[in-house]
Amino acid sequence: MIRFLAFVYALTIPWLIQSQTSYLLEAEAFLDPGGWSVDPQFVQQMGSPYLMAHGMGRPVQDARTEFKVDQHGSYHVWVRTKDWAPGPWESPGRFIIYIDSIEHLVTPVPEWNWVYLDQYELAEGLVSISLRDVTGFNARCDAIYLSTDSVTPPIDYDALQVWRQAKHREPLAPEVEKTYDLVITGGGIAGCAAAIAAAEQGLEVALIHDRPVLGGNASSEIRVHTLGIYGKFERILRKIDTEHYPNGSAEAIRDQEKRDSNMHQYANLDIFLNWRAYDAVSKDSIIQYVDARHTSSGERIRFKSNLFLDSTGDGWIGYWAGAEYSYGRESVYKYGEKWPEWGELWSPEVGDNLVMGSSILWQTTLLDSATSFTEVPWAMDVARDHMATAGEWYWEFSRSDMHQIRDGEEIRDHLLRAIFGSFYNAKQDTSHSNYALEWVSYLLGKRESRRLMGDHIFTFNDVTELRKFKDSVVMEIREVDVHFQKQLDDEKQPDFLSTALFYKTSKYYIPYRSLYSRNIKNLFMAGRNFSCSHVGLGGPRVMRTTGQMGAAVGYAASLCKRFDVFPRAIYHSYLDQYMSLIEERQWLRP
Amino acid sequence: MAKTLTTILSLLFIWTTSNKPIHEPHFLESPIPWDRIDTAEYISSFPSTTTESDFALYILKDQKGEPLFFYSALTTPVCIDNICKPVDIEIYWDLVGQYIGLAIDPEKPLTKYDHEVWVEEDYEKLHALLQNKHSILNRKSLDNLYDLQANREDTIRFNGQEVDAITGATKKEIKAHIIDGALYSCYAVWQIAHGPVRDSIRSFIDSTFDQIQWLKFLYSENREYQYKGLQNLSDTALHDHAARIIEVLPQSKPVARTYALKKLPIPFWQNAAFVQGVYSNMGVYDVFSNTILINKLSIAEPIGLLETSKHISHLTKNQLTKYLSFIRPEMPHYEPIVGNLKDAFSTSNYRYKYLLESFMD
Known part of the structure; x- marks a missing residue:
């Protein structure tokens, strides 16, 4: 039966395209990924989702697929993979590939690259391919290429994309188009809140999210608890937020179930899970569409709308569409965000590219008996002598030579090395004999990346002066906390730990004008990519606050549709109606 | 006229020197010996955010008039549930406002809530606590800390450690910062040592130090x-x-x-x-x-x-x-x-x- 399905699959799906002499097999489209995870986080940097063996030290189950060889021949075989921890040790990214019964150990090389295996005789008919994890430590496979030609596939990103498209015989544009009143990209708390608010107001809404579960940093895959207040959106936010368990807790799974259940209550809300946007095109400063691709099958859809929300966190929609954005720490003189107590650590005299870092949360469990943890020599130059049996928010990594988006994969891998190495150190102490790794996320929990610029740029001064705006739609009382790497203040500290500086405050407000782009007419933004300065982001980046932003955008979108206007007009011409709508909706019974 | 002036100067001299610290510090993180202090000049008063008291801030100088440290002698009631007890402690800061040491009047040792007198280990722990400018005491409210000390019933376990449900900080982490039975004293003194006094010191040096002094700093x-x-x-x-x-x-x-x-x-x-x-x-x-x-x-x-x-x-x-x-x-x-x-x-x-x-x- 499996063979039959595989045969049908091989014949029908566009993702497994065959020419007479070559076959490109995308690993994320394998029939059975086994214990390997589909990782789409770094598509924009390395070109594709890939399979990763995230076994926390225990090899995961084999991934397996089949494809049909049309023509008997001698095929050269390449695997696109990466040695994620290069150095003078055996790579943790080793794995074995089976082509039918032929076994080949894949030793990856630094950076994403094609590793040549050998030349194999393949007979006409179905061929089985399996990936066998060797180490349990994050081996990765993007694709397998078999060709009777001996020319190595392209390495360069752009050339590879073109080559890939040709191999898959993809038309330039997606063949499927869908049209909505509002297209939301990014299903974190902000995107979910926006979807609920807009759907409740009757809009036809698309919510595109590149993971199998909603919630972003609050999801069961990343497990950061939601902080902040509900503002005027308690009814909506309670459907999607979390309890206040410790970061990393498995209790996140219970809140995930609540969120998933609540998000699927709206007939006019189409949720596209495992779809990742890869382009947005604007004309005359108006976004025409967003293109997205399924992270496993490779299918594509073009999403059209008059209104778009960028809640991707990284500001991708705005970035592709040409929205103005900022990145890094502004000079203290730019907005006057000085806090003398902390000086350079708070807001530097000369601006730079240093931002708050990303985290990987992790959890251990105590077993009834002792358990071992294998040596991880490739992790020790990061962990050094640090030992730990648990992580928290301050396991955070940022460096001024690294970009939180462009270098995201290396940042994630650095944190994995920090975790595995620190846990290995802890295990050398007999008091930790019974500890075992229970869960380590492989998804980056980002704090800061691109910040799209709106008509109002929210800054620290809006907090210190407790400014009220006639379009105040978000409010918060939680401290403003800006993080910095501990090493900046004490070079003896590990480079993966951070400290937070807390500015205690009374209630402050964020205006609606920070939630739409100043130069792309039909673009809203909510979440950490809203319009703010680096220090301004310090407070409202927590997820109940970003959820407020999302809900406020959802209501604004409904008025945009009713009056057939773009977001800016809500502030200039329909503000009373907008503020009244928010006020009225907050008193509805759950 | 000259006599009056002399009298004023004498009084001023007595006033400034009379505030010179008399108790040798328990701890002083400085290569400058304590006995180099010659005069104490009053600068300003600074408020405490936790005890509703104001304290006098002095700059301590040597015989040549070189500034050495900042200093304040704190006498403040620390209250919980309307029960107050005095805390007497002298605090030293360096010239950029960093806590560097403390002194205690041997006649007025610090006591815990069960009236037990602090032992040397407790002072060492307080000194370490005060040196940590990123202490957990900065980001947690007193109520939260109090709950933790009171063995709250809803303490949960996580990763094999007791956890404060508010921030995920472990009880172990908090205990490491606080002296058993002296939570409020620790909290109040830390808040004073790292509170508005640092603004006072910063304002003073920024307004009075010149390029010569900055060059000495370099x-x-x-x-x-x-x-x-x-x-x-x-x-x-x-x-x-x-x-x-x-x-x-x-x-x-x-x-x-x-x-x-x-x-x-x-x-x-x-x-x-x-x-x-x-x-x-x-x-x-x-x-x-x-x-x-x-x-x-x-x-x-x-x-x-x-x-x-x-x-x-x-x-x-x-x-x-x-x-x-x-x-x-x-x-x-x-x-x-x-x-x-x-x-x-x-x-x-x-x-x-x-x-x-x-x-x-």
Whole structure:
């Protein structure tokens, strides 16, 4: 039966395209990924989702697929993979590939690259391919290429994309188009809140999210608890937020179930899970569409709308569409965000590219008996002598030579090395004999990346002066906390730990004008990519606050549709109606 | 008239000297001996955010009038549930407002809530607590801390450790910061030592210290003072003391070093001796500083490229990639640079040597 399905699959799906002499097999489209995870986080940097063996030290189950060889021949075989921890040790990214019964150990090389295996005789008919994890430590496979030609596939990103498209015989544009009143990209708390608010107001809404579960940093895959207040959106936010368990807790799974259940209550809300946007095109400063691709099958859809929300966190929609954005720490003189107590650590005299870092949360469990943890020599130059049996928010990594988006994969891998190495150190102490790794996320929990610029740029001064705006739609009382790497203040500290500086405050407000782009007419933004300065982001980046932003955008979108206007007009011409709508909706019974 | 003036001056003298600390500190993190203190000059009063008291702040000077420390003798009631007890403690700060030590009147030792007198270990713990400017006491409310001390019933276990449900901070972490039975004293004193007094000290030195004093800071062995000097010296003064900056940078904390490297104006980078001096220390600098130096190579004298090539194995992937993008065959020092790169490739276990290999190919 499996063979039959595989045969049908091989014949029908566009993702497994065959020419007479070559076959490109995308690993994320394998029939059975086994214990390997589909990782789409770094598509924009390395070109594709890939399979990763995230076994926390225990090899995961084999991934397996089949494809049909049309023509008997001698095929050269390449695997696109990466040695994620290069150095003078055996790579943790080793794995074995089976082509039918032929076994080949894949030793990856630094950076994403094609590793040549050998030349194999393949007979006409179905061929089985399996990936066998060797180490349990994050081996990765993007694709397998078999060709009777001996020319190595392209390495360069752009050339590879073109080559890939040709191999898959993809038309330039997606063949499927869908049209909505509002297209939301990014299903974190902000995107979910926006979807609920807009759907409740009757809009036809698309919510595109590149993971199998909603919630972003609050999801069961990343497990950061939601902080902040509900503002005027308690009814909506309670459907999607979390309890206040410790970061990393498995209790996140219970809140995930609540969120998933609540998000699927709206007939006019189409949720596209495992779809990742890869382009947005604007004309005359108006976004025409967003293109997205399924992270496993490779299918594509073009999403059209008059209104778009960028809640991707990284500001991708705005970035592709040409929205103005900022990145890094502004000079203290730019907005006057000085806090003398902390000086350079708070807001530097000369601006730079240093931002708050990303985290990987992790959890251990105590077993009834002792358990071992294998040596991880490739992790020790990061962990050094640090030992730990648990992580928290301050396991955070940022460096001024690294970009939180462009270098995201290396940042994630650095944190994995920090975790595995620190846990290995802890295990050398007999008091930790019974500890075992229970869960380590492989998804980056980002704090800061691109910040799209709106008509109002929210800054620290809006907090210190407790400014009220006639379009105040978000409010918060939680401290403003800006993080910095501990090493900046004490070079003896590990480079993966951070400290937070807390500015205690009374209630402050964020205006609606920070939630739409100043130069792309039909673009809203909510979440950490809203319009703010680096220090301004310090407070409202927590997820109940970003959820407020999302809900406020959802209501604004409904008025945009009713009056057939773009977001800016809500502030200039329909503000009373907008503020009244928010006020009225907050008193509805759950 | 002269007699009146003399009387005033005498009174003033008595007033200033009478406030000189009389109890030798338990702890004083300074190379300056306590007995060098000669006078105490009143500066201002500062409020406490936790005890609703105001305290007098003094600057302590030596015989020559050189400022040494800031100082305040605190006598404050610390209250919980309307039961108050006095806390008498003397606090020392350095000239940039960092807590550095404390003294206790032997007649008035600190006591815990069960009236037990503090032992030496408790003072040591308090001193360590006060030295931590990022203490958990800064970010947690007193109520939360009180709950933890009271063995709250809803304490949950996580990763085998008891956890404070508010922030995820472990009880172990909090206990490490607080003396058993003296939570409120610890909290109140930490808040005083790290509260508005730091603004008072900052305001005072910023308004009264001049370029001469900042220059002394630059030449001090105290790296916080060096940092403050770098922040306050004029470009001209910095230029005149470029050699000292080269000496100071390797000793600096990364935050101070990066501040200086970012701030130094273009003429510094066009001074070959300065560039050589600064880049020759890349092997001891932090990653943040080296990133700045790599970026400055576009405006720095070419000797910077040569010096960097001697420290290749300290560079990150992105730093190395950027560095290699600057290397051109027609540039000065090209041959020795390539020679150093080859050495790094052939003799080290450098993680990114594969980038060197592709460069040399």
